[in-house]
Amino acid sequence: MKILFVSEQFPWPLDNGGAQRTHRVLEGLAGPHEVTLVAHEPTTDRDTGLAALEQLCEVVTVAELSVWRRLVQNVPRSSSHAHSLWLNKNASPTLLKRVLELCADQAYDAVHFNMLDTACFMLGREDRLPDKVIFDSHNCLSDLARQAAANERNQLKRFVLDREARALATIEQRIVERSTLTLVCSEDERDQFLAMASQACVKVVPNGATAQAPIEASPPAESRxxxxxxxxxxxxxxxxxxxxxxxxxxxxxxxxxxxxxxxxxxxxxxxxxxxxxxxxxxxxxxxxxxxxxxxxxxxxxxxxxxxxxxxxxxxxxxxxxxxxxxxxxxxxxxxxxxxxxxxxxxxxxxxxxxxxxxxxxxxxxxxxxxxxxxxxxxxFTWNAIQLQLLECYDSLTAAVPMKT
Structure with missing residues (x-):
């Protein structure tokens, strides 16, 4: 299957959970499938990062706009996320433009949107994308905003966070309803998204870690x-x-x-x-x-x-x-x-x-x-999780020829 993988964050270096998950998902998909990654230019350790990702898949990068330029371009133009401050700050117009160009030029079987800040690209543009659309959530952002509002003592900030939570929930619902497959990290998140869109296809692909020799046999260097x-x-x-x-x-x-x-x-x-x-x-x-x-x-x-x-x-x-x-x-x-x-x-x-x-x-x-x-x-080993990921894809596209 030919997959366009869209990620706002270039998954290198692997110094945070989002980059680690993104890299491992790419690694899992790139084995049996033909994958093109489109993401922003890496800002740290550029040459090493590009070399590492190019071993897995084709890599297309675009320049990253400043937050202010994103706001200027997003607020007046985007009906898909105009009411979310977070998405107006994070969704990238240059990345969207490149995604639509690639979809027009290439016959992709599926597009994999990594996190909400790229998944919002699908809204109102479904006819310009492949038939199969995968949303890899990482986090339920509306739930994060609700939690932040509940913990906020400042009334003005709480009001803004409550408003943001409602806006994000509306956008998440629309995206989950329109996605062929939504991937989440836990059963709790699956339940949250199914409460928004009961007929959606939502499957759990958890986070993991690299299997290594445990260190519990040796005492810690510092007992306290x-x-x-x-x-x-x-x-x-x-x-x-x-x-x-x-x-x-x-x-x-x-x-x-x-x-x-x-x-x-x-x-x-x-x-x-x-x-x-x-x-x-x-x-x-x-x-x-x-x-x-x-x-x-x-x-x-x-x-x-x-x-x-x-x-x-x-x-x-x-x-x-x-x-x-x-x-x-x-x-x-x-x-x-x-x-x-x-x-x-x-x-x-x-x-x-x-x-x-x-x-x-x-x-x-x-x-x-x-x-x-x-x-x-x-x-929770990445090998086991990557097999779960491929099973999710196979359940949607069993008839699509694999890369040889």
């Missing part, structure tokens, strides 16, 4: 250390890091003077950078690999108060064999059992107590980590 991993410019991660450092960390540090907390992830905001002023907290910024920090930590924490999709940070910890303490939202969609695969706590005191229990009972920590590793090997 924690790691929180994720892009530190992503709002739910920033919110979670601040909540943990303000409400959980002081009590832990007071009881364990040698305790260490590593906030590991790219582009930390000023709010996250300010947390390094706290005793025992290290803000790493961009790192070449998170595995050394997972190996150093005795517990991985996921203190998220909002979010959608599934958390690659938990899957990575499961793959590495480190025990996890998470909020309910942080562990949503993974199907993990509290007390068996991880510990779940939503209040600061409960969260701190869960960490202490794992610190004080290394055998229990090892059992939980080993149990989570078994679930990872069964459900």
């Amino acid at each position: 250390s924690l790691a929180f991993v994720g892009a530190m410019d992503y709002a739910p991660n920033v919110e979670g890091a601040q909540w943990f450092c303000q409400h959980v960390w002081p009590g832990l540090r007071a009881a364990e003077s040698d305790a260490r907390l590593y906030l590991v992830g790219r582009h930390p905001t000023r709010a996250v950078q300010a947390l390094r002023e706290l005793h025992g907290v290290e803000v790493t910024g961009t790192v070449n690999a998170v595995e050394p920090y997972l190996a150093r930590a005795s517990v991985v924490v996921v203190p998220l108060l909002s979010g959608s999709g599934t958390r690659l940070k938990i899957v990575s910890a499961m793959a590495s064999g480190r025990p996890v303490v998470s909020t309910t939202i942080g562990a949503a969609g993974l199907g993990l059992v509290d007390g068996e695969h991880l510990l779940i706590a939503d209040r600061p005191r409960e969260f701190a107590e869960a960490i202490r229990r794992l610190w004080e009972d290394p055998d229990r920590a090892s059992r939980i980590a080993a149990s989570a590793r078994e679930v990872f090997e069964e459900r």
Whole structure:
């Protein structure tokens, strides 16, 4: 099958969950299918990124407009997302133009829209696209906006977020209704989209991690250390890091003077950078690999108060064999059992107590980590997930000849 894969973000470097998922989906599709990726020019490590992607598929890139130029071009022209501030800021007119040119020039069997900021291109343009349209959601953005509104104390900001949530929900409903196939990361998201469009074809293709030798057999380098991993410019991660450092960390540090907390992830905001002023907290910024920090930590924490999709940070910890303490939202969609695969706590005191229990009972920590590793090997390796992805495609296009 000949597939046009449309992504606003060039999936390189693989330093965030979105890029990792996009790259692995491309990798899975490029085996049996002929894939063309159209995306913005990579802004970091350009030559290496282009070389890596060109080994998988044909690559077409376009220049990226500034946010202000996107707003100027989107607001007066686009009826498909004019009421969403987020889409007016993120949807790319230059990318849309190139997609329509490619569809006019080439006979694609399907177009795969990666995330909502490209999927909105289909609205009102269905007759200019291939018959088969796939929407890969990554996150239910209307749900993220609703959560942000619920947590916002400022009335004006809450009003704006409520309005944005309604606008995004309307757009998501239209896209899911018009898509041949919608891919989501969890059963929770599947239920959310089916509530919007009950007749839609929505299938779960979860997030995963690369299978590797677990490190649980060896003790952590620091017995009283924690790691929180994720892009530190992503709002739910920033919110979670601040909540943990303000409400959980002081009590832990007071009881364990040698305790260490590593906030590991790219582009930390000023709010996250300010947390390094706290005793025992290290803000790493961009790192070449998170595995050394997972190996150093005795517990991985996921203190998220909002979010959608599934958390690659938990899957990575499961793959590495480190025990996890998470909020309910942080562990949503993974199907993990509290007390068996991880510990779940939503209040600061409960969260701190869960960490202490794992610190004080290394055998229990090892059992939980080993149990989570078994679930990872069964459900969350990228090899297994790529097979699920291909089954989704095969169910739609069994009669379409494959690339030889």
